[in-house]
Amino acid sequence: MxxxxxxxxxxxxxxxxxxxxxxxxxxxxxxxxxxxxxxxxxxxxxxxxxxxxxxxxxxxxxxxxxxxxxxxxxxxxxxxxxxxxxxxxxxxxxxxxxxxxxxxxxxxxxxxxxxxxxxFRAVLCVVVRRGTRVDSLADVRHRRLRVGVQSGTTGADHTLAAGIDPRSYATVDGQLDALRSGQVEVLVQDCPAVSTWLQDPRHATAFTTALTVDAEQDYxxxxxxxxxxxxxxxxxxxxxxxxxxxxxxxxxxxxxxxxxxxxxxxxxx
Incomplete structure (x- = not known):
């Protein structure tokens, strides 16, 4: 329990x-x-x-x-x-x-x-609202889009390494809530968690994976x-x-x- x-x-x-x-x-x-x-x-x-x-x-x-x-x-x-x-x-x-x-x-x-x-081997996904196009984390930084990450994760590390100052959230739920509410425009998270979230039709109709980050990681x-x-x-x-x-x-x-x-x-x- x-x-x-x-x-x-x-x-x-x-x-x-x-x-x-x-x-x-x-x-x-x-x-x-x-x-x-x-x-x-x-x-x-x-x-x-x-x-x-x-x-x-x-x-x-x-x-x-x-x-x-x-x-x-x-x-x-x-x-x-x-x-x-x-x-x-x-x-x-x-x-x-x-x-x-x-x-x-x-x-x-x-x-x-x-x-x-x-x-398990995972890669990072960059999620945006449908209709928003981003080509790379460098593009996100150049356009000064607001980025949400889960604190302490490799997604946060890669975002910081790209020169982006993200907003950090303690849990993936907090991170997703920030994207839904418009507090952030971009979300960086491991792809398996993103895929599970996007299985919900309410999320899939509003958000999409814009790109994956070339950073394979082993769990x-x-x-x-x-x-x-x-x-x-x-x-x-x-x-x-x-x-x-x-x-x-x-x-x-x-x-x-x-x-x-x-x-x-x-x-x-």
Whole structure:
């Protein structure tokens, strides 16, 4: 069951062991809470993680669910701001065992967490209102269009690198609301999230993807740096097995659509 951030903080700060259940070691893997794999994420970010019928579901959640199944424990998902996920703060504070949040691998993030093998490759989409034409981020900068990004993401990084000072939003929902309301004219976000949003006819009739940014990025799961080699190895094994036995392709089709050949192949990633 999802527990909100406010229930997971002690005195307003993350503290190791604060209010958590006693952990245990399962198959050589230390867990922060007995009998469960605790997964930290950032909601909502469909199709990877979001709430439906009072449950957290999505591609990431099903993939980490395979890890929990391999360990013979249940999965518990908790929601945190993206900033404390990408820096490993929640892992170091022993609030979770693994981060599953469509987290792109970057050199900077590798300073704070250990990444699993990649499990998904994404590109960035630039979204505008229909009738608006943009040719590149340089064009957006030249025309001084208002740009919205999700704070702390690679989309924000690429926008800043293009010389654009964007408006930042804590969640993808806030970012999309800004585009709908006209606070921003351009949105930069990972294409899978954009595609899911544009599946809604109300959005598809008003907005469109103007271009993709040539910046492929791999998503991976994150564990505490240096301390959980057993868990990282297990996650890598689960990803590899899922690719080989067809589970990965089945989940990809369930949540995202038809996978590209490289995404479904055992050698992908």
């Amino acid at each position: 999802l527990r909100r951030l406010s229930t997971l903080l002690c005195a307003g700060v993350l503290v190791a062991g604060c209010g958590s259940a006693r952990g245990e070691v399962v198959a050589g893997v230390p867990l922060v809470a007995a009998g469960r794999l605790t997964t930290c994420t950032n909601l909502p970010y469909p199709p990877f993680e979001y709430e439906k019928d009072r449950r957290v579901v999505g591609f990431d959640i099903d993939m980490t669910g395979l890890v929990a199944k391999r360990l013979g424990v249940r999965q518990r998902v908790v929601d945190f701001p993206f900033e404390v996920l990408k820096t490993g703060t929640v892992l170091n504070a022993e609030r979770c065992d693994i981060v599953a949040a469509a987290l792109a691998v970057t050199g900077d993030r590798e300073r704070y967490v250990d990444f699993s093998a990649p499990y 991976a799961f994150a564990v505490r740096q240096g301390e959980h080699p057993g868990l990282r190895r297990l996650v890598d094994e689960v990803i590899a097995t899922a690719r080989r036995d067809g589970t990965y392709e089945r989940l990809y089709r369930k949540w995202i659509g038809v996978p590209p050949v490289r995404a479904a192949s055992p050698e992908a990633g």
